[in-house]
Amino acid sequence: MTGVLEGFATIGVLIALGALLAHLGLFDLTAQQVLSRLAFYVASPALLITVLQDTDVDSVISTNLVATGVAVLVAALLYVGAAVLVFRQPVAESTIGALCASYVNAGNLGLPIAAYVLGDAALVAPTLLLQMLVLQPIALTVLDLAVAEGRPTWRRVVARPFRTPLTVASLLGLALAVTDTTVPPPVEDPLTLIGAMAVPGMLLAYGISLRLGPRPGSGGGPAVLTTIVLLKLVVQPAVAYLVARFALGAQDETLLAVTVLAALPTAQNIFVHATRYGRGEVLARDAVFVTTVLSVPAVVVVTALLT
16 A cells, blocks of 8 residues: 555656746746756657567566556547547547547556556556557547648558557567567666656646646536546456456455555556647646546555555
């Protein structure tokens, strides 16, 4: 349980630092844009390469992957249905909302929780790869198409995910893992240093936005935010549990891992994506904030019930 609290505390400190720096006038919204772009185009791709190159590929094809995939799909589709039928959101905003409702913070929060609470950091690998190699490329392609001027050709649509730095980095890292290739230190060391900027950059940018951006709760109305929170913290872990337990026969540590990881909050990089495309920034910021706060008791309850 200590690992859960430590993970959330680390996130809170960096977000608060970003808000403090903005309050003191040292950073402004332009700085927030720069930090977000640095994380999106440079630091996050470097981080993905260094993390994925050491992944045990055999662990990806597992109960975790199947249960996680179904839970993500259910949460995302339910939000898209609500966005189209109830909220009447445009495509780009619906995509950001669907990511907020289904894309978990598997990196800077999932890794410490998997290591300290679940006892094995590799347990988060299926979630990371599913999001990086499937969910994220699809969402970014939809966002690209939604904000593009004119009608792109099918060749551009197919090639678009492979021009996204995060997708390319994910595929490269996975290729290194599959081929068991060791990156030489002159290449790996700079990548490690650059990748270390990703999470702090995202969190500082998020804190700046909290201080200088529109007030929390103004990103789409309480109904939209409530829908995201319920899908993220209630529906997604419940579906993951039901699929793992009753469809796949998972028990004990595997069942706990699947459910706990599904109950993690919305990832900060969704806010980075929203900022990059200029759609749903405040909604993403609010979703990250509220789900992060509420996921603390959610993870604690899940851990208490399943141990």
